Amino acid sequence: MTASATTQPGAPTLADIRRFAFRQGPGKGHLGEQHLVDDRAATTSALPPGWARSATGVPLPLGTHELLSGTPYLEPVGPAPRDRLGHLLTTAFGLQRREPSHRYADHRSVASGRAKFPVHAFLAQGPAVRYLDVYRHALVDVTPPGGVPAVTGDGTSVLLAARYSDLPAAYGRMRYAVTEVELGVNLRSLCVAADLFGVEARLALDGGSTAEAETVVRSAGPGTWSAPLAVRLGGLGPVGPSTALPGPAGNGPDSRDSLLESDDPSVRDMAAVSARRHGLSTGPQPPARGLPEGGPAGGTDWAQVLWNRTAGRMPDQLYGFALRPAEVSADCLADLLAWADRPPPDRLLAEVAGRVRLTVALQRVGGLPTGVHRVEGRELTPGLVRPRIMAALQPGFAQQPSPNTDSGMRHAAMVWVHSVDVDALLDDFGPSALGLLQLCLGWSVHGLCLAAAAHGLVARPARSFVEYHVQPLLGLRREETPVFMTVCGTSRFTEPMLDLRT
Ligand SMILES: Cc1cc2nc3c(=O)[nH]c(=O)nc-3n(C[C@H](O)[C@H](O)[C@H](O)COP(=O)(O)O)c2cc1C
Structure with a gap:
């Protein structure tokens, strides 16, 4: 294609x-x-x-x-x-x-x-x-x-x-x-x-x-x-x-129907x-594989992983998500890397994904230095050592701690940031590239979220952050815009949940 x-x-x-x-x-x-x-x-x-x-x-x-x-x-x-x-x-x-x-x-x-x-x-x-x-x-x-x-x-x-x-x-x-x-x-x-x-x-x-x-x-x-x-x-x-x-058919009109077609x-x-x-033109359609290749199996089961997938939370009626400081194992990191390493299906999507850089800030993970690491396949290349990287990133998150909100960023174990030179991507792939980029991001982020859940961690995907704050902290080039962030760590709050599963 x-x-x-x-x-x-x-x-x-x-x-x-x-x-x-x-x-x-x-x-x-x-x-x-x-x-x-x-x-x-x-x-x-x-x-x-x-x-x-x-x-x-x-x-x-x-x-x-x-x-x-x-x-x-x-x-x-x-x-x-x-x-x-x-x-x-x-x-x-x-x-x-x-x-x-x-x-x-x-x-x-x-x-x-x-x-x-x-x-x-x-x-x-x-x-x-x-x-x-x-x-x-x-x-x-x-x-x-x-x-x-x-x-x-x-x-x-x-x-x-x-x-x-x-x-x-x-x-x-x-x-x-x-x-x-x-x-x-x-x-x-x-x-x-x-x-x-x-x-x-x-x-x-x-x-x-x-x-x-x-x-x-x-x-x-x-x-x-x-x-x-x-x-x-x-x-x-x-x-x-x-x-x-x-049960009752829901085929009557709904008070929200007028919102379906807005002139916004x-x-x-x-x-x-x-x-x-x-x-997009037609091309080969290889089988679309969602699971990582050859990751470490066992430890938990799929029902538990899907139940545990969460972006974190706050107590009653409050905004944001709260994390607490906790050690995370090297196995957990390896698992997230394996999920991130599985490219999206379709050759063109995979080519776009190949332009996206993944960087991770770590704190208390597998004995690695606190700071910024560049992801290369399933490996990490250490970058800037920054003992207070999470606290430095925190003001870049859209939701700031306030009397009714928390952002768990400062206690996060891993902050994954996808970045790309958007201009060069559009130059090389044309106007469809912006949409293809978002699909690649979602593909990768869902993998991170499931892997985090398998290890008892919260993973909060975030599109709303201050790109210009995050970029220099991660050592990204000026042309390279951070386009998505996933914040992982250990939740401070939990509560019994109602099971609506079937
Ligand atoms: C594409 C996408 C963008 C999101 N952007 C943000 C964000 O900018 N800030 C934030 O706090 N949460 C963000 N979230 C997380 C959602 O708010 C969260 O998934 C939602 O509250 C549902 O909670 P749960 O994931 O625990 O089920 C985003 C989620 C997705 C999928």
Whole structure:
């Protein structure tokens, strides 16, 4: 596949995309792009699309987390269960817990900005399209009045698309980076689940597949969506048949429906930039492997890892996350490196990922010097020794300690920072590169989050930080912009959680 773009009339040019990247990246502070978020303002989070609220569909199987609890970490699930696809989808997207006093109560095995889960999943099998509704624990029939467009072939595709109105409007253009990174997070979650259930997954990034997937997603009702991702799953039969689903159909109008199509210019911009991924040409689709190659297995099981995946928290009603100082082992570090080392599927994505530098600041990890280390594959090259690196990084994190907020940065064991020369990337790969970059980030970050969970650590992904503060502390060149940060450490607070898993 190449990054050659078929340009739609009016599509953002390379220069537009540079400006856009600056406005929702390093320029956001100067340009006032990020506003204070009022959590009482409604969003469309967890609202199924209008035509995906029907009374019929296919219930998902029960017992997924029991299957996973019998499966050691990094090993695949034993003999294929009945309804392998249902268990696979539940593993990837559907295992929920509620933290009763958390400001954002419901959590899944994937991280999501403010736990709003803007990425939605559709299952397309030829002419049948169903929407994965994790609250109804079902694949709900998508039933637009004119019928749903069929996906070519009679195989199985999972379509992932992000909806901007699910995130607070105050995020402005920042919603682009968050949703596109979350697509990468969800893509990896799907590929990990496919690996666990022995199913071959292939990412179809070409413009034809993206356009076809977009027609399907749009048929589900009003909403402004990112360009979708289409993942083909091999060797699976059709789910179904559809039956009446238990519980009330949610097919009435909802008070939040009016938010689904906003005339906010930042939404228009984001959708247009995301749509640049439509221009990609066809290329080979190698199997998409989510698990690291040959990591150290055992120690825990998959049910526990997915349950423990957390960005950390604060006590009742407070913002941010609190960490405490604690030693972290060299094995844990090696495991995170193994997950980070697995490139994203698709040659073009892997090439973009090859441009991204990963740097990690360490403190109390495996006897290594406190300071900055450069990641090269699974190895670290020591850089600046800085005994107070975490405290120095702390003012660069968007959330600062205050009477109602904590940021655990100063006690973090590892701060992983992805950085890239955004200008050179756009020069070399063209306008689709910004979106491809976000997918690569999400892919890598989800790996770090799962590996951290396997070792009892919190991993907080963060897109909101002060790039110009972080850059010199990590010894990055001036052209090289930090584009994502993942803060790992030991949580100071925990609380009993409600188990919503099935
Ligand atoms: C793409 C992405 C961007 C995020 N950005 C930030 C951020 O800038 N600051 C922050 O404190 N948390 C950030 N988070 C973490 C979420 O707030 C966190 O995942 C959410 O509160 C849900 O909590 P949980 O991950 O423990 O389930 C981000 C998460 C994702 C996936």
